[in-house]
Amino acid sequence: MAPPLLSALIGRLRFKHLRLVDALARGGNLHRVAAEMHMTQPAASKILKDAELILGAPLFERRPRGMVPTEIGGFAADYAARMLRAAESFTDGMDNLKAGGFGALSIGAIMATTPGLLPRAIAELKQRRPLMTIRLLAATSDILLAALSRDEIALAVGRLTQPEDALAFHIEPLASEELWIFAAADHPLARRPAITLGETARLAWVLQPKGSPMRRLLDRTFAEQGVGSLDNCVETTSIFATLHLVREAGMIACLPKSILVEGVTSGTFSRLPIELTHDLGPLGIITRRGETPSANAADFIDVLRTMRTLPPSLA
Template structure:
């Protein structure tokens, strides 16, 4: 049994089992759908049992498929580890850094990835961005090796390290009536058309937890799936927003947005880098995790300092017009 199975067949099956779709697996593997289907058929013939069955427009694992999926993941991971170790034996530091990041983190990750890649030019970077639920799923299915988000997921056993501060705040246009109040409270935002991210995002989860802990009913005025949309609507005076300050450094420095003068605003949270506790990290991922712990906060601070002068010049020019 399985004496004729190949790594190509296992890779095709592993991709389909993770993604639930032959077409999505073909896209990830840069193959045609017929090519993936052929590999799946050959593996099923070698296994002597059907591994997949149709499920609407996608596919799902059979009982035999569930068993095979676990072994396929372990075999492919072990083979990748072997490749990393052999490269290390030759004095090479290479591989693919597979990072998943919540949408808010895409504002702070580029300088970190650029700096890391600059230190290790043989490393390739694969970055996937999504809301919190999507990144947790990618981590669980091993589509990414390390995830960047504001809070470790309770639904997965992970090893996490905090590598930078994450300020979050209620924001408004400088001309918003609430900016003139001495100390607005959470209850005052109920009638202010509170702009919030969609359910499943880390920012939304933090907002819901904040109101729950304060014992104040949360009423969302407008829900949006884009930080950019929220920023623009808030700057136009459409309502009050709750956002990570990393997403709106330019708007704050240019005077388009301002932090509401509320007690405890902004909030200080942390950015975490995390991976599955049960997995041995690839060499390149382990190095990136250490890099974030050692240099993450300093690089983020430096990026903000570089942005400040340019934002002030744009703000001055706008006021001059």
């Protein structure tokens, strides 16, 4: 026999309840949320009361600046967001299948995979399933893991960022990455045969945001060498912006060899003679623990496995 709450969810909870809880958790203003959902405020209030009655607990607290989720409300809002994303993915995939396609697949990847592994893998997958819709989120590993935990993507090509990540995610290693610290070819440090890390601390850097694996590695390395924090910096997740700021604004940065090798070979950039004492850990296929991948996700994983030795820069 199903538990009472599960019976209530199956029998009474509707998408209108999920939409309202999700929107209210993000917006906090019942009047504005009602307008977004094209209904009156009393109607929105009734839907909220219905949801609270079904779940048996208050979901929001009214405060002077809007409505704030209770602890239970925040938990319910996370569930509502996941269910709405799943419904959107389902309808997109259904439309694609009815049109003769292969459904849809949402994946995430760190930017270091974009010069080699990822484009080849996507090209191969499109050969196998030409009408499948692929959605790609390119971001740092911490952002990808958050998206994976929210079911926004089916899998990620990246790395775990904390030891406790292994409790929620499984990683199948694909390759290791070598990191290079670099500058523009005409940067004053580019002509130096030897450079200490401390000498670069006073200069302008382009860094990934705090929390990303590469930023944490650099902060740790600077701290271990007694240099302190890098305060003169621009933070961005964009490789395109990083390369332009290094080339045109005279900044220093750190990126994987796979991204830089062509620019260094052509003379656009110069690898600085600084060795990092730590690495980022393996790059791999990350999935949620205890979950069987969909057919599309399993096919993409198979493609990645067969190509793991192909890109020399990532091998």
